Amino acid sequence: MKDIFGKAILDYQQGNYTEDILTETSISEEDVLPVPYLFRGYDQMPEIEQKALELCKGHVLDIGCGAGSHALYLQEERKLKVSAIDISEGAIKACKKRGITDARHTDIQQLQNEKFDTLLLLMNGAGMCGYLKNITSFLQHLRxxxxxxxxxxxxxxxxxxxxxxxxxxxxxxPADMEYYGELEFRMSYKGEKSDPFPWLYIDYNTLQNAAVANGFNCELILEGEHYDYLARLQPVE
Structure with missing residues (x-):
C-alpha cells in the first residue's frame, strides 16, 4: 500500500510542505486534511483528545500514532513511558526525528508478548478494524x-x-451495507492516490454492546460537538 500519509508528514517536517492531503470516502465528497494539523500541540487539540491525554497512565501504547503529537506530549509533558506504533513507515520516521524514544513501524495485530497500562486510539482509532465484524477479534487482541x-x-x-x-x-x-459506519476510504497527495481501504466509524451504543460482549466495562467519557465521543474500556477482572 502506498504510504501517502507518511510522505506528506515527512515532507512537512523536512520543509517541503506545499499542499495538503485530500481524503474521500464512499459516502462523501473530497475533503482536505491539513498536514500541519498532524503536528498540532496540546493547545490546538480538540477537547476529546486533551481529555484522553489527561487520562493516560503507566506505560502507554499510542496505536496509529501518525506524526506523533499525542505520544510526544505524553513523553515530554506528562513524563510517561510511551511506545508509538503506526503502519506508515514515513510517520514512524517522523516520530523518531521528533524525539519519540520508542517508535515502531508495525501493525497492532503483530504486537505480541508485551503489556501496557493504557492503549490509546485517537483520531477515530477504532477505524482500523475496517468492518464491524472484526470488532470482537480486535478487542480480544487489545485485551x-x-x-x-x-x-x-x-x-x-x-x-x-x-x-x-x-x-x-x-x-x-444502502441495502448492501452491513453497518452504516463502514466506509471505503482513500487518500491522495501530490498527484498520488492510495488504494481504497475500509475504515470503521462506530456509534457509542454499538461499541458498548461489543465491549460488554467481550468482557469490558465501557464508559462514555466525553461527547464532542460533531457526533464524536471519547470512551474508556476496562476489562472486567
Missing part, C-alpha cells in the same frame, strides 16, 4: 496486551447524520 487494571481510550463518531432522511424521518442506508 491480550493490557496489564491488569489497564484501560483502552478511544474516540469515534456516529456518522448516521451523513445519510439522507426519508419523509418519515428515517435514514436511507
Amino acid at each position: 491480550s496486551i493490557l496489564n491488569k487494571g489497564g484501560q483502552i481510550l478511544l474516540d469515534s463518531s456516529d456518522i448516521i447524520y451523513m445519510y439522507d432522511e426519508d419523509e418519515e424521518g428515517g435514514k436511507w442506508i
Whole structure:
C-alpha cells in the first residue's frame, strides 16, 4: 500500500510542505486534511483528545500514532513511558526525528508478548478494524496486551447524520451495507492516490454492546460537538 500519509508528514517536517492531503470516502465528497494539523500541540487539540491525554497512565501504547503529537506530549509533558506504533513507515520516521524514544513501524495485530497500562486510539482509532465484524477479534487482541487494571481510550463518531432522511424521518442506508459506519476510504497527495481501504466509524451504543460482549466495562467519557465521543474500556477482572 502506498504510504501517502507518511510522505506528506515527512515532507512537512523536512520543509517541503506545499499542499495538503485530500481524503474521500464512499459516502462523501473530497475533503482536505491539513498536514500541519498532524503536528498540532496540546493547545490546538480538540477537547476529546486533551481529555484522553489527561487520562493516560503507566506505560502507554499510542496505536496509529501518525506524526506523533499525542505520544510526544505524553513523553515530554506528562513524563510517561510511551511506545508509538503506526503502519506508515514515513510517520514512524517522523516520530523518531521528533524525539519519540520508542517508535515502531508495525501493525497492532503483530504486537505480541508485551503489556501496557493504557492503549490509546485517537483520531477515530477504532477505524482500523475496517468492518464491524472484526470488532470482537480486535478487542480480544487489545485485551491480550493490557496489564491488569489497564484501560483502552478511544474516540469515534456516529456518522448516521451523513445519510439522507426519508419523509418519515428515517435514514436511507444502502441495502448492501452491513453497518452504516463502514466506509471505503482513500487518500491522495501530490498527484498520488492510495488504494481504497475500509475504515470503521462506530456509534457509542454499538461499541458498548461489543465491549460488554467481550468482557469490558465501557464508559462514555466525553461527547464532542460533531457526533464524536471519547470512551474508556476496562476489562472486567
